[in-house]
Amino acid sequence: MTAVDETPAVQDASGKPLMTLDGVSQVFDTKAGPIRAVDQANLSINPGEVLCLVGESGSGKTTAARMAAGLTRPSSGQVMFDGTDIWSLKKRDFRDFRRSVQYVHQDPYASLNPTRTIQQTLTAPLLKHGVVKGKQAAAERAYELLTKVDLTPPENYLSKYPHQLSGGQRQRVAVARALTLDPKIIIADESTSMLDVSIRISVLAMLGRLRDELGVGFLFITHDLAIAKYFGWRGRTAVMYLGRIVEFGPTPRIINAPTHPYTRALIDAIPEPDPDLTRTKNAESLRSLEIPSLAHLPPGCAFHPRCGRFEDGLCDGDVPQLIQVRPGQSAACHVVARDGADEPAA
Numbered sequence: 001m002t003a004v005d006e007t008p009a010v011q012d013a014s015g016k017p018l019m020t021l022d023g024v025s026q027v028f029d030t031k032a033g034p035i036r037a038v039d040q041a042n043l044s045i046n047p048g049e050v051l052c053l054v055g056e057s058g059s060g061k062t063t064a065a066r067m068a069a070g071l072t073r074p075s076s077g078q079v080m081f082d083g084t085d086i087w088s089l090k091k092r093d094f095r096d097f098r099r100s101v102q103y104v105h106q107d108p109y110a111s112l113n114p115t116r117t118i119q120q121t122l123t124a125p126l127l128k129h130g131v132v133k134g135k136q137a138a139a140e141r142a143y144e145l146l147t148k149v150d151l152t153p154p155e156n157y158l159s160k161y162p163h164q165l166s167g168g169q170r171q172r173v174a175v176a177r178a179l180t181l182d183p184k185i186i187i188a189d190e191s192t193s194m195l196d197v198s199i200r201i202s203v204l205a206m207l208g209r210l211r212d213e214l215g216v217g218f219l220f221i222t223h224d225l226a227i228a229k230y231f232g233w234r235g236r237t238a239v240m241y242l243g244r245i246v247e248f249g250p251t252p253r254i255i256n257a258p259t260h261p262y263t264r265a266l267i268d269a270i271p272e273p274d275p276d277l278t279r280t281k282n283a284e285s286l287r288s289l290e291i292p293s294l295a296h297l298p299p300g301c302a303f304h305p306r307c308g309r310f311e312d313g314l315c316d317g318d319v320p321q322l323i324q325v326r327p328g329q330s331a332a333c334h335v336v337a338r339d340g341a342d343e344p345a346a
């Protein structure tokens with residue numbers, strides 16, 4: 001088994017991922033002391049690829065996504081886009097980068113301007129960035145975008161305000177707005193978690209269609225592995241725990257053949273088992289349900305106080321490194337590193 005400094009990436013014909021997070025960390029000063037919300041994360045997104053970031057609340061998903069979007073600057077490490085560190089870009093190039101990477105929030109109600117109609121919401125960025133010339137062309141494009149996100153007939157929506165729409169409709173408008181600037185990557189941050197199940201499924205289906213039709217890459221953030229499975233099956237998934245990536249690999253492997261005890265526990269915790277999800281032979285036993293504070297991380301593996309496979313002296317010593325455990329799949333677990341990963345079921 002070899003240590004991986006960089007998460008192995010499926011690359012495009014040019015051989016380069018579109019975006020990489022290269023050893024990025026984010027430290028926040030809090031009342032309880034400094035916390036590492038993200039600690040030396042390596043991730044890459046290839047053109048048109050879905051990369052899912054999965055973990056419980058507080059694991060650092062949003063913090064990582066905000067760094068990827070250029071909304072916050074990492075405390076250390078680099079965010080590379082098209083081969084360049086985004087924080088070394090000149091102002092105009094940085095603006096272009098921000099256009100290329102669009103963020104869709106969990107709560108569109110908070111991100112859509114309540115005083116703008118849907119038409120104004122969609123035409124403002126088109127006109128501001130000169131994507132189209134003139135109000136008529138902008139209105140036509142807004143019409144097309146609403147059709148793309150299945151808000152039809154568009155004339156029923158263009159003059160409405162966000163509060164006149166349902167949650168699912170607002171989320172579709174937020175996606176349409178993200179599409180106004182022809183992004184190369186969409187960061188979808190728990191973007192369906194506030195929706196009822198049936199609406200969530202229809203919004204996910206719409207996003208999946210856009211993923212396939214537009215060839216846009218996704219950084220797809222969710223606490224729910226079943227949703228990562230649904231949306232990111234052909235992509236890769238990174239599992240985060242307390243600021244660190246603990247397992248990474250092709251989504252089918254993460255779902256059907258997880259190796260890290262934390263990933264296995266997440267799969268066991270899915271309340272209504274998806275019949276396709278292969279359950280680990282024995283449900284992963286946890287010693288504790290309590291998540292440690294980022295301000296007082298346990299020594300060694302941060303998961304060790306909860307882990308059923310904890311070994312005294314092994315797991316509470318050094319921080320485990322993310323190492324390759326199967327081709328394309330890596331995990332940060334001392335026990336898996338020592339014993340090797342089981343062969344996945346055929």
Ligand SMILES: Nc1ncnc2c1ncn2[C@@H]1O[C@H](COP(=O)(O)OP(=O)(O)OP(=O)(O)O)[C@@H](O)[C@H]1O
Nearest residue numbers: 028029030037056057058059060061062063064294
């Ligand atoms: N600006 C900030 N200042 C201080 N602490 C922060 C800040 N932003 C996030 N944190 C802390 O960093 C940790 C990671 O937060 P983050 O929002 O990235 O996690 P998450 O996995 O996205 O969780 P959730 O699903 O609840 O959004 C949390 O402990 C959070 O309280």
